[in-house]
Amino acid sequence: MSNSKIVIIGAGLSGSLLAIRLAQRGFLVELHEKRSDMRKVSMSAGRSINLALSDRGINALRLIGMDEFMLDEAIPMTGRMVHGLDGSLMLQPYSGRADEYINSISRGGLNIGLLDKAESYENITIYFDSECINADLDREICQFKKPDGSIVDVAGDLFVGTDGAGSAIRQSYFNQSARLRFSFSQQYLSAGYKELHIPPTENGGFKIEKNALHIWPRGGFMMIGLPNLDGSFTMTLFTDFEGEYGFNAIKTEEDVENYFTKYFPDAYALMPDLKRDYFINPASSLGTIKCYPWQFNGKFLLLGDAAHAVVPFYGQGMNCSFEDCVVFDQCIDQFGDDWQKVLPAVQELRKINADAIADLAVGNYTEMRDLVADPVFIKKRKLETKLEQMYPDYFSKYSMVTFRADLSYSYAQSRGDKQNEVLMKICSQTDDVDSLDTEKIMEMIRQL
C-alpha cells in the first residue's frame, strides 16, 4: 500500500508480530534486535519461560494467520487449581463456559515461530546483534551499535520501539523530558519472583493436573505453576524480598528445605532440583512502567512493554502488547500510512487501556495470593461461574479481561469492580450460594 519504510526496534514477541503484519500490508520493514538470533544461541535468562495466551493475544495471531499454528503448541488451562497447605486441591474454573480457557505457551517457542514467519517475507530484513543506543528525534534517525563496535544511523518513515521494559527509544524520550513533557513512572512492588521447576514423570507425563494453572496461595505470598509440553511445570515463587516469608530470609539449603516443607509440602515432594535451582535462579523485581506520550511527531512510537510494562498477575502482558498491534493495524485501516494521524490515534486508543490493565494486574496479586483461599471469594467465584453458565450476558471481571477482546480493559475494569462489589456483598451474607435468586442478582447486575 505504500513505500513507507518502517524501522522496528526489538524483535521480541510484539516486534516480530508487528513486523509480519506490516509486511503483509506491503510496507518495507527493518527489524532490529540487540540480542543474537535466539534460534542459534540459548536464550538469555531473566525472562519468564511460559506465558498465558488468551483471547486478545489470539486475536493478534489470527490477524497474521498464526493462531492455529501457535495454539497447537499450547496447553489449555481451564481453571486455577488451588493447593491447600494440607494438600487439598480445589479447581476454580476461569469461566462457566467450556470454550473459555487460557493457554500455557512457551515464550521462546512463540518468539521463534514469529521470527521464522517474519523471515519468510521478502520485505522484512532482520538485523540481530543490532542494539539501538539512541533515537535522534530531531534528525529522525535511530542509531544502532553493531558487534564490531561501529555506530550506524538508520533512517525511516516510521520508528516503532517494541524494545521492552528497558526501551532505548523510551530512554531517548526521557532524555528530553522537559521538551516533550514526558511523564514517566516506574513503581516496584515489595515482592519479587523466582522461577523453579517440577520435572515430568519418567515417561514424560505430568506430575500434577495438566490442564490447570496451579496456585499455592499462602496469604502475603504464593507459588504458581504452568504446564509445559514436555510434562514439566514452570513454577514461580512470588514473595516479598524482606520479612518473615521473604527471599532474604532464605540463605541456606536448609532454609530452602524448611521453607518449602512448611509452606509448599506437596510441591516440595515433586521438585528434586529445588535446592540447586533456588540458588542458581535469581529473585527478580516486579515493576509497572507507565509513560506518556508514546508517540513523537508522527515519526516515533512506543508499543508493548516499552510503553507499558505490567506485573504478570493478570497474565496479560503479552496479550496487551499483541492487542496494541491489532489496534495499530486498525488505525492503518482508518488513516493509511498518514503516520501523523495513525500514531496519535494509537496512543489515545491504547493509553487508557494500558493504564487499566497495569492497575488490574497489581490488584490481582492480592487476589491470587490471598483471596483465592478466602471463603467469601470462593463463594463469589462459584456464584459467578453459575451466572456465566445460566446467563449469556454475564461475564466476570476476569472473563471480560481475558475472554472478551471486544471489550476494552478500561471497561472491564470499571464494570468488573462494580460487579464485584455487588457480588462480594451478597456472598458475605449467605452460606449457600445455590439458594440465591439468580434472576434478582442479574437484575442488579444489569442495572449497574
Added chain:
Amino acid sequence: MSNSKIVIIGAGLSGSLLAIRLAQRGFLVELHEKRSDMRKVSMSAGRSINLALSDRGINALRLIGMDEFMLDEAIPMTGRMVHGLDGSLMLQPYSGRADEYINSISRGGLNIGLLDKAESYENITIYFDSECINADLDREICQFKKPDGSIVDVAGDLFVGTDGAGSAIRQSYFNQSARLRFSFSQQYLSAGYKELHIPPTENGGFKIEKNALHIWPRGGFMMIGLPNLDGSFTMTLFTDFEGEYGFNAIKTEEDVENYFTKYFPDAYALMPDLKRDYFINPASSLGTIKCYPWQFNGKFLLLGDAAHAVVPFYGQGMNCSFEDCVVFDQCIDQFGDDWQKVLPAVQELRKINADAIADLAVGNYTEMRDLVADPVFIKKRKLETKLEQMYPDYFSKYSMVTFRADLSYSYAQSRGDKQNEVLMKICSQTDDVDSLDTEKIMEMIRQL
C-alpha cells in the same frame, strides 16, 4: 556532638540551610554546589524570582536563628487580590486571623543570606563549581567534576542530596533501579509558565496593592503577581502550551498585544516591557517528581526537590523542603548520629507528607485559575474567613497547609478535603452566607 563528616550536594535553599543547622550541631560539613558562587556572578535563569515564605519555612529559619533577618527582607501578602476581566478588584484574605499571612521573598536574596551565614561557620567548607556526577553506592563516595575537568572522589559518613529536581544523587539511584527497587515518577502538566514584569513607579512605589498576591483567574489559565522590595512585581503567566489560550498560539508581538489586551487589560497597561520580556523569557514546563526510597543504606539521603519536586500552586515547594530539614534535625535529636536509624526515620516521616503537598499543589492550580472566580467558591471562602474569625478551632485547608506547621500536610489534605465538601455543599444552597447558622456548621465540622 560527633566527628561525622557530612557531604551535602547542592547549595540551594535547603542545602545551605541544612549545612548551617548541621554545623550548629558540631558536624563537619562539606557543601558542594555545581554552579558558581551566586554572590559573584549573576544568577542563572529558569528559576522563579520570588517565593512565598510561610510558617513551615519560617520554622526552619527560626531553627537556625535567621527568621527575623529574613522576614525583614520579605513583603507580607495578606490575601489574594483577584483581578476581574472588567478591572474589578476583590481581596480574598488568606485567613480570618490577622497574624496569618504569607511573605513574598527573593529567592536569590534568601539563598545569598544563607550562604553568607554558612560561610561564617568554621566547620562548613563550601565548594562552588563542584558538580556531582555520580554517587557510588558501593564505594560510598560521591564523585565531583571540577572546573579543570578533573574528577574528585569525596568520602564521608553521610551524603545528603539537596541538588534539586535534576538531582545527580537521585539519578544514581535511578541507574540502579532494579537493585534498589527504586520507584520514580515525573508527571508534567499540560500547562507551563513564563515570568513577566511590572516595574515600580517612577519614585519606587508599587503600581498595584503591595500586600497581596495578585491573581488574574481566567478559567483554564491565569496570571499571578508577587511584590518585590523595589516596588516591582514578578508576574507569572500560567497556561497550556497547546490550544486557544496556549503559549504556542502566541507567535508575534501583535499576538502578545492581542492576548494581553483581551485577557489582562489592567495588567497590560502596567507592563511596558511586555513584548520584549515575552520573547526573551522562556515558557518552562511544570512537573511533579516523586520517588522512593529516599535513603540508601543509612549513608545516602535525598531531601528537598531532589526527593519531591512539586508544582508551585500551593506556594509550598521551599516551605516543604525547609520542613524536611526541621524533621531531619528532630530525628537527630532522637537518634543522634546513628544514620542507620536517622535516615529511614526521616524518609518514613516525610514521604507521606511530600506526596500530600505534591497532590495538593496540582489540585490548587484548578482552584487558582478557575475557582477563585466561581460564585460558590467565593461564598465558601467568605464563610471560612468568618469561621476562622469566630472559632479558634476552625482552620481552612489553605490555613492548615500554610499556617499550621504543627499539622502535617497529609492531615491537612484529608481533613481539608472533608471540610471543603461540607462547606461547598452548604454554600451551593444559599445566597446569603451571613444568614447561615455557624454553630450548626461548626458542629458538622467538628464531627468530621
